[in-house]
Amino acid sequence: MQHHTSASLFVLKEGDLFLVADARGDILGQQDGLFHHDTRMLSELRLTLGGVQPSLLSSAVSQDNVFFTAHLTNHPLPQGVVHIERKRFLWHDTVYERILLNNHSDTPVQVPLMLTFAADFRDMFEVRGQQREQRGQLRPLRVEQQRVEMAYEGLDHQLRTTSLDFSQPPRRLDAHRAEFLIDIAGQGYQEVYLEIGPERSTPSRERYRRAAAAARRMMRRRSRRGARLQASGRLFQAWLDKSRMDLALLTTELEEGPYPYAGIPWFSTPFGRDAIITALQTLWLDPELARGVLAFLAKNQAEEDSTFRDAQPGKIMHETRKGEMSAINELPFGRYYGGVDTTPLFLMLAGAYVRRTGDDDFITTIWPALMRAAGWLERMVETSPRELVEYARGEVSGLLNQGWKDSHDSVFDEQGNMVQGPVALIEVQGYAYRAWLEMAGLARRRGLADQAEKWEQHADKLRQAVETRFWLEDRQFYALALDGQGNPCGVRASNAGHLLYCGLPTPERAQATGRQLLSRAFNSGWGIRTLAVEAPRYNPMSYHNGSVWPHDVALCAAGLARYGERDGVMHLLSSLFEAAVYFDMRLPELFCGFERDPGEAPIAYPVACLPQAWASGSVFMLMQACLGITIDGRRETVTVEQPRLPVGIDCLQIRRLAVGDSLLDLTFRRLGTQVVVSVEQRQGKAVVNVSLGGEGQRLT
Template sequence: MKELNERHLDPAIALAALDEAAPREPHRQFALKHEDCFVVADGHGDINGKGDGLFRNDTRVLSSFRLFVGGRRPSLLGASLSQDNIMFTANLTNLQLTMADGRQTPQGVVHIERTRFLWQDRMFERIAFSNYSGHDILIPLRLDFGADFRDMFEVRGTARSRRGRSHEAEVDAHSVSFCYDGLDDVSRQSVISFSRPADLIEPDHAEFLFEVARRGHETLFVEVGAEFAPPDRDRFRAAAARARFAMRSKRRHGATVHSSGRVFNDWLIRARADIALLTTELRTGPYPYAGIPWFSTAFGRDGVISALQMLWLTPGLARGVLAFLAEHQSTETSPFSDSEPGKIMHETRKGEMAVLRELPFGRYYGGVDTTPLYIYLASSYADRTGDMDFVDQMWPSLCAAAKWMEEAGARNGDDFVTYKRAAETGLSNQGWKDSADAIFHANGRIPAGPIALVEVQGYVFAAYKGLASLAERRGEDKRAEHWQAMAEKIRVAVESRFWMEEQGYYALAIDGEGAQCAVRTSNAGHLLYVGLPSPERAERVATQLLAASLNTGWGIRTLADDEMPFNPMSYHNGSIWPHDTAICAAGLSRYEERASVVKLMSGMFEAAVQFQMRLPELFCGFTRAPGEAPVAYPVACLPQAWSAGSAFMLMQACLGIRIDGWTGEICVERPQLPIGIDNLSIRHIGVGDAKVDIIFERLGDRVVCYLDHRHEGLAPLIVRS
């Protein structure tokens, strides 16, 4: 089988396949999601059969859905998502129509509004016509549709040697039913239902003729689900109300941020709504799915980082992530799934190809950083909440994860946690930069494994430190001493083996032969995030992260622009990932580079404005120029959980805020406000049993903060200037 790359196929193949396998201009696509169902369509509301579609459990159950009026595609007036991400609306108007009696209806007199949402694995749509002409008109509507039942990985471009059986569509006046019997012995159905009988209906299209009086209105309701249901106005309204109520409930969890900047608030509201949209309520609690369309599932690394970004505001998200990952922790060794006892899951999938083990991603463990990040999240959650009862429940899982880290480090004799895929079907690179060309030597040569990534050793350092602190609180002094010693051992080893004195920077990785991958990347910023470097070295790293070779003005590049493989249009070798910039910013803040953090947040906010208030998974790493917008990456996910969460990690880094769950204190150190923001409030932030409002205000060249008098319970506020 051809080598797969989970985040992205080979770059040349992926870009060449855009027309066939992926939506073009993803920042102009519109996505809706509910639980394990999502839809991606263009501004018209059309599904064109490329990388778009209606997906349910990693299978595309609607591959085509296009609207025509008078045999022509209407003119697009505008398209938008509601602020809560529930409703998509496309506003369209007619091109010139010729009636049966020869009369001409001019362009732009019929308003067509498509309103769509998802609820409980069903797509609901209302198509409303309003006649603004001076006479009654007949409006011929045609809907083209199809269901190919392709697995998500097929949609992304993976070829299969054989597929299951697709049945002939079943047609009646009100519906068309599609059915596919998979090779996994699962029968999948998709039924398109209409609120009125079609004037003509075929397996691939339906035609309706609407007589609309002058200044009159007509409406067609459509539903797409696994079974037939008679669409009508009442069903549409009732389902919409339930969807909106459920989203409101999600968005009420945790604290909210509000500022004096109207446009800045729009960004924060959209980012929070995107986190809520991607968060799925699993049996173990809330879990932020990674992103739409390619990664609308539970990823270990993405879930942990998203939870870390939101931890100061919404610690319940971290608890849900930890509970899910603990339940799916590996207990066996399997080269196919890259699993070993104690290892934390990288990804899970529900599609036909995963079930048949054509791919290893049904439950896949090929992520070298997920296990230490999991431990770090657990200790960070405990520090944020003081929730030792949950830590006690998690303790066997955390100890198993720590055992895997120690055993993985002992294999090479240097305690570095390395990766080398166990089977050819797995990922060749297993850090967050997991494309096949993302790890290399300074001359561009791909290194031999096993590979030790610099940021992974930082996560391991933080995991051991966190475990030592928790063990001490549990009275397990020997374990605490052991893990503290392991953390120090890793710190010394990283400083010794990864540091490049001439460059004043940390190497990207150490290969299987012990040689440095001596290139300057954003990965070193993750070391700052966990506090591993000495202050002197951190200052040198910070200087380079903020220099023009890495800092574009929009954000931090993944690779310095003077390194050999640099390409601002690549996936990992010169692009900008918002979550990566946010982690680097949090690291800079830790080493008191607060003013630089403010500038990075400003760049990210201004990029978000250009992307209609949504930061994509990544965008191209071109240097910012006056009057020019950031350049979109052609197959980026949008929305993406850790891109949305980056707004709040950047905010925390600016404000210098930390909540101590053990003492019940709010600690604020040298706070800064984003550029252009004069006051900002954090409302209903939980501190133990208390809920408080914190106000930040700019007074001259200083930022002051205080507790609002309206709060529930008491929480001390400690401010250091």
């Protein structure tokens, strides 16, 4: 179990329901609560004994992320006589909670236990601080013997209901509190069960146990998908396991397949960019996630022009929301397309997926969506005076900046001035370049040679345009972006690392860029900052202008590995691992970019999502870059080039790696200065080719 301080917030998630509470298990009505479909269904839940908050002993979320447990003790009775255990989990849109009271004295005690509660039914965007002129109506509360039902009719005419049900009748129950007087024999115990959900229920020990077993089974099934990594270092293994369990927590089983929601609390919903990058990070171990992401995004592709939703036919979704404000178009996020990079990333993932799996049949099912996405990309380039992929928001309600750094102040010139659009971001050109090449490969597989040649020409033309217009010769680095006039924003930013990931730069320029990304101007000692320290607007405490984002570090590392830079990848992997140790093995969405000081911890960003899918997936992309491993599912081959192991890890095993129709167990071992690879088990005919830097080796 991961133990935390009393200041921590604890998260549970299942499907579209998630809960954020403090270390005592209380919800205080700030930025915490029980949320379902972007609506806060419970805004307060506090437990007191005799009107006094109990003392906190400890609290934790179980290793599999299913259970939250708080251990408390009493104030009003003789100190430390009663131990209270609050244990809860989520299952099928319902919170199941057991309050277990143990009397550790020899004499009977009477415990006055009170639960206070409220439901404000606020939209997620209201909880985040958005003001509304008008809200729907709270319905009159219904109070019965063991139940309170709260309801709200939104301006979207949808009735949202929260029912609190108790396993025994409280002594007193009204609209906001349930009071119990619980008699406990000497050395005895009593239990109270509580369920919170959209429908009335009858809580009991049997219902609690049955639902708990089902929730645990589902999480186990989700976390066991794909290959497993086993490392010789206990702490490093803890990071791998925690990252895997967090991805399982964030993954929701949608109709189209598994889909990683972006992060909790603010982004527990399908995002396009985040899910694609998470799928790319984990593709080598678990291709099923990529398939689910591709299927869902293909189904939700834009079909019409809408400036409000920043949509054009063929464009891939940026995010979707199910709250009241989105439903009545107070905000455009019901289904929003304001991400310039999501469409080329979608095409990149499709090409990477089929190369990894050989699953041409699935590609056939989404081929029309791929063609429409490629059509959108072609139109973007054709209508740009600079023949680049650019963005400008349709309306002021949309996102001003539409790359992954989508805060309002993330794109500027070397004087620090905000730029006028349309803006062409450097990394987006890289994604588009790789997207054309992936589509060309898919077209050749389908016998569409003319189409493939056209897309290869698009890729080459775009590559030349990037090398000509974005390269800053005096800095030996790529510009962050071009503004609406075609002027380069001469700012050194981590975005250029994504260009390496896509394989666009010449080897010389890639090496020059890579050296700088690894230099102290970028590398804080905990990872690569989003901006070099000399840049205008650099602020290590900002969201996008000087902080460290684990997924950004991982993409930069994968880019360095593509051009043969292994030592830098090892260093970045070690840095993020050491940061993870300070963050209880759960890397946040981002953290501050302050220079690392000996003996000091990395500095947290106060409102970062935790967990966040692409932060959890980062370790797997870093491991792939470190091991130098690529998988060709169609040819059933694994290629390993110049493998390295993380510092302090002498042995790493990959269990049940699916390669086409084969399954492999591989072991990487450190022998002196080299890392050697062996096949421990093989089901099927998959071949492993290893190059340790000199002669190649084929493992049989």
